[in-house]
Amino acid sequence: MTDVVSPAAGIPRAKSVRRDIGIKRRYAAERRFRAYGIAALSFGIIFLMLLLWSVVSKGYTAFQQTMITMPVEFSQQIIDPQNERATNPQKLMTANYPVVARNALAKLLNVSVDDRVASRAIGQMLSDGVRVQLRDLVVANPAIIGTTQTVRLLASGDIDSAYKGQIDLDVGQENRKINDQQLGWMKQLSDSGALAKHFNSGIFVNGASSRPEAAGVGVALIGSFYMMLIVLVLSLPIGVAASIYLEEFAPKNKFTDLIEVNINNLAAVPSIVYGLLGLAVFVNFMGLPRSASFVGGLVLTLMTLPTIIIATRAALKAVPPSIRAAALGLGASKMQTIFHHVLPLAMPGILTGTIIGLAHALGETAPLLLIGMVAFVANYPTTPLDPSTALPVQIYMWANEAERAFVERTSGAIIILLLFLILMNVGAILLRRRFERRW
Amino acid sequence: MNMMSESAVEKALDQKMSDASHKMIGKDVSVYYGEKRALFDVNLNVRENTVTALIGPSGCGKSTFLRCLNRMNDTIENCRVTGKITLDADDIYDQNIDVVELRARVGMVFQKPNPFPKTIYENISYGPRIHGLSKNKADMDQIVEASLQRAGLWGEVKDRLHESGTGLSGGQQQRLCIARAIAVSPEVILMDEPCSALDPIATAKVEELIHELRANYTIVIVTHSMQQAARVSQRTAMFHLGQLVEENDTDKMFTNPDDQRTQDYIMGRFG
Ligand SMILES: Nc1ncnc2c1ncn2[C@@H]1O[C@H](COP(=O)(O)OP(=O)(O)O)[C@@H](O)[C@H]1O
Ligand SMILES: [Mg+2]
DSSP states (O other): HHHHHHHHHHHHHHHHHHHHHHHHHHHHHHHHHHHHHHHHHHHHHHHHHHEEEHHHHHHGGGEEEEEEEEEOOHHHHHOTTOOOOTTTTTTHHHHHHHHHHHHHHEEEEEEEETOOHHHHHHHBBTTTTTTHHHHHHHHHHGTTTTTTTEEEBBOHHHHHHHHOOOOOOSSSSGGSSSSSHHHHHHHHHHHHHSSSEEEEHHHHHHHOOSSSSOOOSSHEEEEEEEHHHHHHHHHHHHHHHHHHHIIIIIOOOOHHHHHHHHHHHHHHHHHHHHHHHHHIIIISSSOEEEEEEEEHHHHHHHHHHHHHHHHHHHHHHSSSSHHHHHHTTTTTTTHHHHIIHHHHHHHHHHHHHHHHHHHHHHHHHHHHHHTTOOOOOOOOOSSSSBBBBOHHHHHHHHOOSSSHHHHHHHHHHHHHHHHHHHHHHHHHHHHHHHHOOOO | OHHHHHHHHHHHHHHHHHTEEEEEEEEEEEEEEEEEEEEEEEEEEEEOOEEEEEOOTSSSSSHHHHHHHHTGGGGTTTTEEEEEEEEEEETTTTTTTHHHHHHHHEEOOSSSSSOOOSBBHHHHHHHHHHHTSSSSSHHHHHHHHHHHHTTTTTHHHHTOOOOOOOOOHHHHHHHHHHHHTTTTSSEEEEEEEETTOOOOOHHHHHHHHHHHEEEOOEEEOOOOOOHHHHHHHEEEEETTTTTTEEEEEHHHHHHHHHHHHHHHHHHTTTO
16 A cells, blocks of 8 residues: 555655646736736726716706796786787787796785886796796687686796705805895795796707706707617618628629728728718708708718628628528528528627617717707707707707706706617617527 | 348348439539649449448548539539539539529538527428428428428427427437438438537437438438448448549448558558
8 A cells, every 4th residue: 555655645746846836826817817807897887987976966957847836827918918819819929928927926925016126036036938838828728818827837047056056155146146035035935835846857858948947858859869760771771781792792802802991991980070971962962951860860871881781790700601501501592591591690790780880870979060960959850851959969069058057957968868878778688689589 | 110121121222222323423523622623533423222421531522522412512612613413314513403403402411410590390391491392381290290200300309399409419400400401302412421520329320310211312421430331321432632532332342442542541541
């Protein structure tokens, strides 16, 4: 026994001493590498968190809006003193609704409307948007003239900011947009429950407005939606068809090599160049309207195509050759092989590439500025040829506004944009899962 | 299926074989991959209802020749085939021959099992569907069952026809691929090292299957295993450096080959 053990024990020990050093070093290297990885990841996560925190903390208040709920007397005296609404339909459109609202608020605050200074100050507490709010009510139902209704009206942007605590009250009242008297009224109204924060549906549906409390991303959402639709409808079929041709049918020669290099280059071209191209070709040469989401969609399609083509070609290339061989060996034609076997297998990759391309296009601003989509558009575009804006452009425009209430709107719109991006990415993941689960 | 009848069948088949017509005839077949020549004037005939084995060291052109027989070489960029190959009396490289139809007549089984990532049923039914072999669902069910029966896989998969074909074991996948090839009723089945990715038990099953298929199909099989060639084939062709060295009855080939190089290869002196 000992005979056998002792020499055998000697040799492995010498060996293991030598090998141990290498292993230790390798383990150390691996640990270091992991530490680097974790450090890099944490770094990224911290910055992501910072970004999200700054956007959300600034922007979440935009989804609440200060409103005043009060009884409003739709006085015939003010709206239609000559009782001519039956003959003159314009009368109801142009009536002096702000006064109706102001009088109602003055009554609630027990202030005499004869006090000119006080009633001016009261009028400033309400948004200019009340004109439209009350008009819509009256036009929809003229029978309410002469009655008193409880109505929820928008407070002005300054009241909104003050109520949300965003205005520095330490400065003297002559240096701020809201004076102490108005603050007192605000407190009184909020104590009585008339003034309160409500969910702000306006930010989703309203168009552009110079009054922050009445401004929304409605037009921008529609514009972005039209553009996404155009990009999807154009770039997916064109991109997939081009990739299939290049990948499966095109002969490999200098010319197709050149095309390939150019497609890869196009993917790296700055987006503003596409904007210039769109301005020159679609607007100036083809005479398509400026500021239209149709033109924006075309420009974004050009910009997205290289991304989709590259992703699709990679997905097609990744389909194992054995699947093609199997189909061809069974007597399937080239078209059948591609459409029955290769394309379905490449689908998850194609869809991921497409949605990433779309998400990229959704956030694109620069080319849209050049084709004039940066515009003050208050009315919904009914067709893609009508003037419109886009979400990122709206953010850009709001970011340039000075009023405090636009700051939270900017962040609010960023949150909306991020939500749509997350939605699209979740959609990509779900589609991927669905297509992969089929086998 | 007792011993008597089986050997009787064998005898009848061998009888048929000896005066068998040549199912496929290759005359002066040469293949070039670009500038490189991979086959040199190969003259090889494939007999009907016979298993013909192609052997030889790797890189000698066995797969290349096999792919000529159903024009799979067409799918390889810059591959050029010269010479003449006929199936029955038709020149398969003729302008008027439709490759799709040719491949329906000459099926192929590959080295690595390559079922479609679809259900077992869809794997089998795909070929018949694109070739319009069934009129209705019942017809198709019939074809699927018959093909799986012939491939000896029916018993193992009949309860999971609608599960993925890629979920089967390697050996089952290869038999599924054979069933898929059978489903389009080919006349010739080409197999390129069909067992090289399988374990011994699965290999034995596939070999047994090849043996049975011989009654209905003409089979050409590439193999790198001498034993396999000896077990499954009646005729053997030996390739070396792109040339056909010798083609003979398998028995003769393994006992008393005409060519010294065959002898050396079989004895394991090279390859
Ligand atoms: N697709 C191809 N392109 C270029 N050369 C090839 C190709 N396929 C095979 N060859 C060459 O042709 C010769 C024969 O190959 P192959 O028929 O695959 O041999 P085997 O199947 O007998 O191992 C080899 O030298 C190989 O390098
Ligand atoms: Mg081979």
